[in-house]
Amino acid sequence: MTITAGHAADASAEPTYPMPRGCPFDPPAELAQLRAEKPISRVRIWDGSSPWLVTRYDDVRSLLADRRVSSDAYRPGYPAQSPGILARRRNSTSFITMDDPEHARYRKMVISDFTVRRTESLRPLITKIVDDLLDEMERGPRPTDLVEAFALPLPSMVICQMLGVPYKDHDFFQMHSRAILDITMDPAETVRASDELRDYLTGLMAEKEAEPTDDILGRLAQRYVLTGELSRDDAVSMALLLLVAGHETTANMIGFGTLTLLQNPEQAAEVRDGDPAVVNRAVEELLRLLTVVHTGRRRVALDDIEIGGVTIRAGEGIIAATESANRDAAAFPAPDELDIHRESNHHLAFGFGVHQCLGQPLARLELQIAYPALLRRFPELRVAVPVDDIRYRDKMVVYGVQALPVSW
Ligand code: HEM
Numbered sequence: 001m002t003i004t005a006g007h008a009a010d011a012s013a014e015p016t017y018p019m020p021r022g023c024p025f026d027p028p029a030e031l032a033q034l035r036a037e038k039p040i041s042r043v044r045i046w047d048g049s050s051p052w053l054v055t056r057y058d059d060v061r062s063l064l065a066d067r068r069v070s071s072d073a074y075r076p077g078y079p080a081q082s083p084g085i086l087a088r089r090r091n092s093t094s095f096i097t098m099d100d101p102e103h104a105r106y107r108k109m110v111i112s113d114f115t116v117r118r119t120e121s122l123r124p125l126i127t128k129i130v131d132d133l134l135d136e137m138e139r140g141p142r143p144t145d146l147v148e149a150f151a152l153p154l155p156s157m158v159i160c161q162m163l164g165v166p167y168k169d170h171d172f173f174q175m176h177s178r179a180i181l182d183i184t185m186d187p188a189e190t191v192r193a194s195d196e197l198r199d200y201l202t203g204l205m206a207e208k209e210a211e212p213t214d215d216i217l218g219r220l221a222q223r224y225v226l227t228g229e230l231s232r233d234d235a236v237s238m239a240l241l242l243l244v245a246g247h248e249t250t251a252n253m254i255g256f257g258t259l260t261l262l263q264n265p266e267q268a269a270e271v272r273d274g275d276p277a278v279v280n281r282a283v284e285e286l287l288r289l290l291t292v293v294h295t296g297r298r299r300v301a302l303d304d305i306e307i308g309g310v311t312i313r314a315g316e317g318i319i320a321a322t323e324s325a326n327r328d329a330a331a332f333p334a335p336d337e338l339d340i341h342r343e344s345n346h347h348l349a350f351g352f353g354v355h356q357c358l359g360q361p362l363a364r365l366e367l368q369i370a371y372p373a374l375l376r377r378f379p380e381l382r383v384a385v386p387v388d389d390i391r392y393r394d395k396m397v398v399y400g401v402q403a404l405p406v407s408w
Contacts (some may be wrong), residue, residue: 051317079317084190143384159246164215252400288347
């Protein structure tokens, strides 16, 4: 049977999205129910609209690869994550919310900096940063917050080095990134945070236009801004995307991933042993299980799309719930369990299709170095508070722990 829009008919019966979590380690139980009973169904979001929520692995993957869907946040029907994010996206548009050919044109300007090969050349730098942070942690007080001491500084230092952003300004950009990613933030505040970050990056780009530097922003300035191929404003939007995406996501995978490993001590012990094949699989499994970018990929249909017995009409919003797809038993046996030996782990934690994460080789490398190094340095690492006292980032686009007090 094909169900068509029937939009506002019984809107009150539609579940609201995102739903609150029950267990902090798992996506909301309602998603599992929808996956089983009504895998493509309408949900109600903050602005009162009713986009389609897609919850099964095969459907999510096929929609994210479908050229008949758009990521353009300006299109009517686009299901924005929050009023603040909508307002900000529209005043600072970067290629994550553009369609091809524009999307491809911008992405191409930075793609060579994020290839597997280029990223691999950063291994010594990342290892050194990890070792230095762990040295400092070892010398510091116990307990300590793992997020502040390790999870957040590591990816921040790496992306700063790559972009050519001074790490000394980390308090400023981390605070502003947090404001930008908070879905409960007043829109005026989100836009203010975004504008302040833009002003800061505009100053930096101007310096790099005047004096060449051998880093991503320096190359953007010299190769594209000064040649007129890219406006300084667009370069700033790109810099903001890379800076925010480059540290918040990986930081939360390190913090939340470490907590998950500590809850599974036998698997943590295998990661500590450091066999690269085991570590690599463990990283993929944590990415799948935790899916920290957890409030669905937002799209709008450009054409009528028949999928799973439903017709999504042109102009209707789509939320491709990767956090649900990654727990679909049809794709991953025993999906709610951590199994670091899981084979053929084609998870969607980095998205899928043309917008699939640009920084995934970098995120993988950082995680592959960080988890075993941390567990080896502190074989007795443990959570220093009752696990029930841990606070989670429920209101953030990127989920994780707010803090993780640890001792050893
Ligand atoms: C574990 C860490 C990370 C996770 C889970 C993650 C997740 C994601 C996801 C789900 C998307 C897809 C967005 C969509 O389809 O709408 C994405 C896109 C993107 N990510 Fe990541 N990311 C991570 C790390 C990074 C890093 C380190 C960078 C480095 C700068 C980065 C840069 C980007 C960029 C630029 C895009 C936009 C790609 C495009 O639109 O073509 N990410 N990421």
